[in-house]
Amino acid sequence: xxxxxxxxxxxxxxxxxxxxxxxxxxxxxxxxxxxxxxxxxxxxxxxxxxxxxxxxxxxxxxxxxxxxxxxxxxxxxxxxxxxxxxxxxxxxxxxxxxxxxxxxxxxxxxxxxxxxxxxxxxxxxxxxxxxxxxxxxxxxxxxxxxxxxxxxxxxxxxxxxxxxxxxxxxxxxxxxxxxxxxxxxxxxxxxxxxxxxxxxxxxxxxxxxxxxxxxxxxxxxxxxxxxxxxxxxxxxxxxxxxxxxxxxxxxxxxxxxxxxxxxxxxxxxxxxxxxxxxxxxxxxxxxxxxxxxxxxxxxxxxxxxxxxxxxxxxxxxxxxxxxxxxxxxxxxxxxxxxxxxxxxxxxxxxxxxxxxxxxxxxxxxxxxxxxxxxxxxxxxxxxxxxxxxxxxxxxxxxxxxxxxxxxxxxx
Amino acid sequence: xxxxxxxxxxxxxxxxxxxxxxxxxxxxxxxxxxxxxxxxxxxxxxxxxxxxxxxxxxxxxxxxxxxxxxxxxxxxxxxxxxxxxxxxxxxxxxxxxxxxxxxxxxxxxxxxxxxxxxxxxxxxxxxxxxxxxxxxxxxxxxxxxxxxxxxxxxxxxxxxxxxxxxxxxxxxxxxxxxxxxxxxxxxxxxxxxxxxxxxxxxxxxxxxxxxxxxxxxxxxxxxxxxxxxxxxxxxxxxxxxxxxxxxxxxxxxxxxxxxxxxxxxxxxxxxxxxxxxxxxxxxxxxxxxxxxxxxxxxxxxxxxxxxxxxxxxxxxxxxxxxxxxxxxxxxxxxxxxxxxxxxxxxxxxxxxxxxxxxxxxxxxxxxxxxxxxxxxxxxxxxxxxxxxxxxxxxxxxxxxxxxxxxxxxxx
Numbered sequence: 001x002x003x004x005x006x007x008x009x010x011x012x013x014x015x016x017x018x019x020x021x022x023x024x025x026x027x028x029x030x031x032x033x034x035x036x037x038x039x040x041x042x043x044x045x046x047x048x049x050x051x052x053x054x055x056x057x058x059x060x061x062x063x064x065x066x067x068x069x070x071x072x073x074x075x076x077x078x079x080x081x082x083x084x085x086x087x088x089x090x091x092x093x094x095x096x097x098x099x100x101x102x103x104x105x106x107x108x109x110x111x112x113x114x115x116x117x118x119x120x121x122x123x124x125x126x127x128x129x130x131x132x133x134x135x136x137x138x139x140x141x142x143x144x145x146x147x148x149x150x151x152x153x154x155x156x157x158x159x160x161x162x163x164x165x166x167x168x169x170x171x172x173x174x175x176x177x178x179x180x181x182x183x184x185x186x187x188x189x190x191x192x193x194x195x196x197x198x199x200x201x202x203x204x205x206x207x208x209x210x211x212x213x214x215x216x217x218x219x220x221x222x223x224x225x226x227x228x229x230x231x232x233x234x235x236x237x238x239x240x241x242x243x244x245x246x247x248x249x250x251x252x253x254x255x256x257x258x259x260x261x262x263x264x265x266x267x268x269x270x271x272x273x274x275x276x277x278x279x280x281x282x283x284x285x286x287x288x289x290x291x292x293x294x295x296x297x298x299x300x301x302x303x304x305x306x307x308x309x310x311x312x313x314x315x316x317x318x319x320x321x322x323x324x325x326x327x328x329x330x331x332x333x334x335x336x337x338x339x340x341x342x343x344x345x346x347x348x349x350x351x352x353x354x355x356x357x358x359x360x361x362x363x364x365x366x367x368x369x370x371x372x373x374x375x376x377x378x379x380x381x382x383x384x385x386x387x388x389x390x391x392x393x394x395x396x397x398x399x400x401x402x403x404x405x406x407x408x409x410x411x
Numbered sequence: 412x413x414x415x416x417x418x419x420x421x422x423x424x425x426x427x428x429x430x431x432x433x434x435x436x437x438x439x440x441x442x443x444x445x446x447x448x449x450x451x452x453x454x455x456x457x458x459x460x461x462x463x464x465x466x467x468x469x470x471x472x473x474x475x476x477x478x479x480x481x482x483x484x485x486x487x488x489x490x491x492x493x494x495x496x497x498x499x500x501x502x503x504x505x506x507x508x509x510x511x512x513x514x515x516x517x518x519x520x521x522x523x524x525x526x527x528x529x530x531x532x533x534x535x536x537x538x539x540x541x542x543x544x545x546x547x548x549x550x551x552x553x554x555x556x557x558x559x560x561x562x563x564x565x566x567x568x569x570x571x572x573x574x575x576x577x578x579x580x581x582x583x584x585x586x587x588x589x590x591x592x593x594x595x596x597x598x599x600x601x602x603x604x605x606x607x608x609x610x611x612x613x614x615x616x617x618x619x620x621x622x623x624x625x626x627x628x629x630x631x632x633x634x635x636x637x638x639x640x641x642x643x644x645x646x647x648x649x650x651x652x653x654x655x656x657x658x659x660x661x662x663x664x665x666x667x668x669x670x671x672x673x674x675x676x677x678x679x680x681x682x683x684x685x686x687x688x689x690x691x692x693x694x695x696x697x698x699x700x701x702x703x704x705x706x707x708x709x710x711x712x713x714x715x716x717x718x719x720x721x722x723x724x725x726x727x728x729x730x731x732x733x734x735x736x737x738x739x740x741x742x743x744x745x746x747x748x749x750x751x752x753x754x755x756x757x758x759x760x761x762x763x764x765x766x767x768x769x770x771x772x773x774x775x776x777x778x779x780x781x782x783x784x785x786x787x788x789x790x791x792x793x794x795x796x797x798x799x800x801x802x803x804x805x806x807x808x809x810x811x812x813x814x815x816x817x818x819x820x821x822x
Contacts, residue, residue, distance in 0.1 A: 019470035053490070059430035060494050061501035068500070071508050072493030075486035079464070082483030083471050089479070090472035097482050101512070102557055123557075146513055146534075 004036035005170040006128075010043070010138065010160030014177055015234040016080050017047030019087075026087035028175075028234070029133060033093055038128050040167065042138040042160040043084055045076025066111035070140075070150045073112075074100070077137035077156070085135045095133040098123065100140035101148060105159065107141035113152035114141055116221075119166035136163060154215025161218045165225035172222070172229050174214060179233035180240035181206065181213055183405035184258040188396050191406040195256065196239075199246040202256050203229075205348045205382040219243065246350050254351035254358060255403040258396050261344045264294060265317040266374065266386055268309040269324060271334035274301035278331055282308060285327045291316045295344065295377040295384060309375055311386060314340055342374065343392040346384040347399055359383045365402045371395050415447035416581040417539075421454070421549065421571030425588055426645040427491050428458030430498075437498035439586075439645070440544060444504055449539050451578065453549045453571040454495055456487025477522035481551075481561045484523075485511070488548035488567070496546045506544040509534065511551035512559060516570065518552035524563035525552055527632075530577035547574060565626025572629045576636035583633070583640050585625060590644035591651035592617065592624055594816035595669040599807050602817040606667065607650075610657040613667050614640075616759045616793040630654065657761050665762035665769060666814040669807050672755045675705060676728040677785065677797055679720040680735060682745035685712035689742055693719060696738045702727045706755065706788040706795060720786055722797060725751055753785065754803040757795040758810055770794045776813045782806050 009029060016022050025043075032039050045053075053072050057064040064072075081097035088095035104120035127134045138156025141149045151158050157174060164172035181203070184192040198206070200223035207216040213231055222229045222243065232240030250256075272278055279298065286293055296310040312320055317338055324336045352358050359376075362383050366373060371394065375386035387395055400406070420440060427433050436454075443450050456464075464483050468475040475483075492508035499506035515531035538545045549567025552560045562569050568585055575583035592614070595603040609617070611634035618627040624642055633640045633654065643651030661667075683689055690709065697704055707721040723731055728749055735747045763769050770787075773794050777784060782805065786797035798806055811817070 019467060022471060056430060056490070056494060057497060060433060060497045063501075064497045065500050068493045068496045068508060071496070071510075072490055075489045075493075078486045078489070079467070079483055082479045082486075083467060085479045085482070086468060086471045086475045089476050090474075097479055099482075099559075102559075148510075148513075 004038060006038045006040075006167060007032055008040045008042065008160050008164040008167065008169045008172045009175060010156055010172065011041065011175045011234060012156065012177075013044040013047055013049070015175055016043055016084065019083065022046075022080070022083050023087050025175075025234070026084060026091060026093075029084075029088060030091055030093050033133055040124060040128070040134045040136060040163055040169070041084065042136050042156055042163060043077060043080045044138050044156040045073075046080050046083075049076040049079070067147060070111045070148050073150050074137070074140045074148045077139050081135045081137045088133050088135070093133055094131055095135055096127045097135040097137070098127075099137045100159070101142040101146070103136055103163075105141040105162070107143060107149045107151070109143050109145075109147070109149070111147075111149055114143075114149035116141060116151070116158065116162050119162055121163075121166045124163070124167065154218060157215050157218035158221060161222045161225075161227050161229060164227045165221065169227070172227050174229060174231050175234040176213060176231065177234065178213060178231075179236050179238060180231055181243075182257065184396050184400045185260065188260070188393050189258075189400045192400065193406055193408065195241050197242045197244055197250070198256060199250055199350050200243060201246065201381055202348050202350055203243045205346065205379065206257065206259050214243070251351050251354060253349060253409045254355045255347055255349040255405065256351075257348050257405065258399045258403075259346045259348065260392050260396050261346075262389060262392060263314055264311040264342065264344055264386075265314045265338060265340045266309060266311050266342045267317065267320055267324065267336065267338045268307055269328055269333050269336055270307055271305045272308055273332050274304050274306045279308065281331060282324070282327055285323050286312075286320060289319060289323055291320050291323070295375060295386065297375045297377060311342070311344060311375070341389040342386050343389045343395075344384055344386050345392070345395045345399070346382050347403070348382045350381050352381050352383070361402070362399065365398050366395055369394055369398050371398075415449060417449045417451075417578060418443055419451045419453065419571050419575040419578065419580045419583045420586060421567055421583065422452065422586045422645060423567065423588075424455040424458055424460070426586055427454050427495065430494065433457075433491070433494050434498050436586075436645070437495060437502060437504075440495075440499060441502055441504050444544055451535060451539070451545045451547060451574055451580070452495065453547050453567055453574060454488060454491045455549050455567040456484075457491050460487040460490070478558060481522045481559050484561050485548070485551045485559045488550050492546045492548045499544055499546070504544055505542055506546055507538045508546040508548070509538075510548045511570070512553040512557070514547055514574075516552040516573070518554060518560045518562070520554050520556075520558070520560070522558075522560055525554075525560035527552060527562070527569065527573050530573055532574075532577045535574070535578065565629060568626050568629040569632060572633045572636075572638050572640060575638045576632065580638070583638050585629075585640060585642050586645040587624060587642065588645065589624060589642075590647050590649060591642055592654075593668065595807050595811045596671065599671070599804050600669075600811045603811065604817055604819065606652050608653045608655055608661070609667060610661055610761050611654060612657065612792055613759050613761055614654045616757065616790070617668065617670050625654070662762050662765060664820045665760050665766045666758055666816065667760040667762075668816065669810045669814075670757045670759065671803055671807050672757075673800065673803060674725055675722040675753065675755055675797075676725045676749060676751045677720060677722050677753045678728065678731055678735065678747065678749045679718055680739055680744050680747055681718055682716045683719055684743050685715055685717045690719065692742060693735070693738055696734050697723075697731060700730060700734055702731050702734070706786060706797065708786045708788060722753070722755060722786070752800040753797050754800045754806075755795055755797050756803070756806045756810070757793050758814070759793045761792050763792050763794070772813070773810065776809050777806055780805055780809050782809075
């Protein structure tokens with residue numbers, strides 16, 4: 001006897017932007033149900049709904065209360081679930097929608113960026129057992145005390161993965177407007193190849209390094225609970241990329257992909273007296289302004305002084321310079337320098353763990369094209385270099401080529 | 412020591428149609444709070460939001476599932492409560508919003524027109540005790556099983572009255588775009604007078620007879636639990652009309668007001684054989700089509716035949732004629748006649764209970780102006796006549812004048 005899978009599917013806001021698109025998502029969901037699978041669908045708010053709600057709040061007050069903001073924002077997904085359930089019913093598939101509160105998605109009390117504590121899967125289980133497609137509002141949850149919360153950016157992905165974990169689903173399918181994860185951005189490298197599989201760790205590096213496919217929190221959650229995540233296109237039937245546990249075959253490939261990020265700026269504090277507590281003072285001051293720093297590089301000191309460099313989102317540069325001008329004075333540094341015209345290039349692959357010399361190879365490839373490296377940072381499975389912005393495409397193509405990523409690996 | 416009242420205020424969709432209007436409602440609510448009262452505010456969806464949501468559902472399917480419709484519609488009020496709470500906070504008044512589910516407004520399972528079973532006032536009580544203004548989503552509730560329901564037309568008024576009953580509030584203030592209940596429609600009778608008080612029963616007759624101020628269900632609920640309801644203007648500070656228990660002074664006034672309804676049609680089944688079960692067959696057939704009949708008149712039979720006449724909403728006339736054509740054949744009646752050009756004029760007053768001859772007076776007043784009466788129906792506190800549509804204004808003015816309603820009563 002064929003027993004279907006239990007599948008969680010997540011569709012983002014652009015996939016459900018209007019009634020026609022919602023009907024087309026319904027047909028896509030119905031296909032999976034028709035194949036005998038049990039399906040739980042997680043959806044975001046329609047198109048730009050969340051932006052409109054935020055604009056309404058701004059028209060009331062520049063500083064809306066986070067609890068009331070969540071009350072307001074949670075309506076966006078609630079509209080979509082009602083409509084999608086109707087659309088499924090209208091093509092003959094029994095369906096039933098639930099809000100985050102109704103499925104017992106319990107979070108902490110941090111409004112607008114709550115963290116999931118647990119999910120009580122009973123109500124969904126009962127609806128599935130009754131033969132229904134279950135439609136769940138993404139992005140939202142409820143505190144123990146019954147307050148409505150939202151999960152912050154990328155929250156619907158997180159709802160999908162968390163539901164898949166709670167329900168012990170066979171897979172969480174993330175439908176998006178790209179059809180998978182590539183060895184490099186196909187806009188930059190035309191011969192970039194779609195990866196059939198990547199490991200959670202590689203995906204995490206990619207997510208935090210500029211590939212916008214999946215939010216890091218969702219990948220972390222999927223890794224923690226071992227949820228296989230399938231990133232695929234809303235508009236094409238082809239399989240996408242499976243994000244999954246590492247296995248031996250993955251380690252045979254040294255480099256999996258190249259990412260680049262042009263959204264950052266580089267800031268340096270010059271001639272900092274090299275004594276304990278200085279770094280804490282610098283990054284404490286930035287943290288207090290909610291400025292999130294990415295790469296940090298500090299070299300050995302010379303004559304008791306050192307330079308501290310780091311990258312941060314370009315939009316935060318001006319604010320960071322203001323904060324740091326004061327800090328620099330306090331700590332007796334020579335000054336602050338900032339540069340927007342930089343890009344971060346990263347080479348990622350779990351195989352790096354067991355292969356020495358990848359970093360040296362990278363530096364050689366870049367230098368061969370006359371590309372100067374301004375900052376270097378490495379992790380177990382990634383090497384990142386900050387270079388001058390104008391060399392971005394050249395660098396990505398050179399690395400993609402040198403590591404032979406267009407060629408399908410044996411496996 | 413001055414102890415404030417506990418007041419429930421309800422604002423309809425046109426009062427909260429945009430952010431500016433929501434801010435102005437917030438100022439109005441704040442005034443009451445500033446006077447030392449504890450305030451619970453019930454609000455509807457903004458302006459035409461509910462219509463837009465219905466249109467979205469129609470774009471998906473012509474027959475949306477009622478459960479999913481409620482899921483969709485409930486978002487309208489949830490948007491308003493978030494925004495109003497923000498607006499109150501932004502002018503320095505602690506506030507907190509709750510959905511129908513969150514305040515434990517428990518209903519039956521009849522989606523899109525659920526009836527309230529009970530309200531657990533604990534959560535509101537705790538928020539009031541913490542010094543907050545409580546903002547509650549009107550129109551919505553939750554079943555015992557946790558399903559979202561809506562209360563149907565006029566549902567937000569009902570939420571207001573039901574909350575006032577559950578909280579034992581001193582008054583439920585219904586803010587609307589009219590400033591109270593008048594002795595007649597001021598558009599028809601310029602000297603019509605605003606009533607300071609009307610009884611629940613008079614208001615019920617008015618609500619069901621065409622005065623659109625308050626839905627009958629809310630008045631019934633208010634009567635059952637003895638909730639004083641104050642109908643007043645959103646835009647003017649003056650007191651409006653208090654709907655309350657009857658007292659002796661009310662009975663001294665024979666006629667309280669005149670209403671008229673132009674939204675009905677008159678239908679007659681002609682030469683119906685006068686035998687038991689015929690009326691049940693006629694009105695059973697209409698009820699099966701969800702056609703709600705208002706006045707019904709059947710006279711004594713003559714030669715074993717009688718005519719049955721009744722009024723119904725004009726929009727249902729064509730459908731009723733179709734249904735009745737079949738029924739008429741079945742029961743051996745001569746045929747069906749229908750007329751749109753009718754109006755129903757009603758004279759209302761609790762004093763009629765103890766004053767004989769009011770009906771005769773009414774007929775005399777109408778006949779004096781040459782107005783023919785087509786149907787007559789009486790209750791304990793109202794006399795209604797169906798007349799030709801074109802005499803509506805003339806009839807209302809003549810009655811208003813004859814019963815001297817422009818003059819303030821003694822007492």
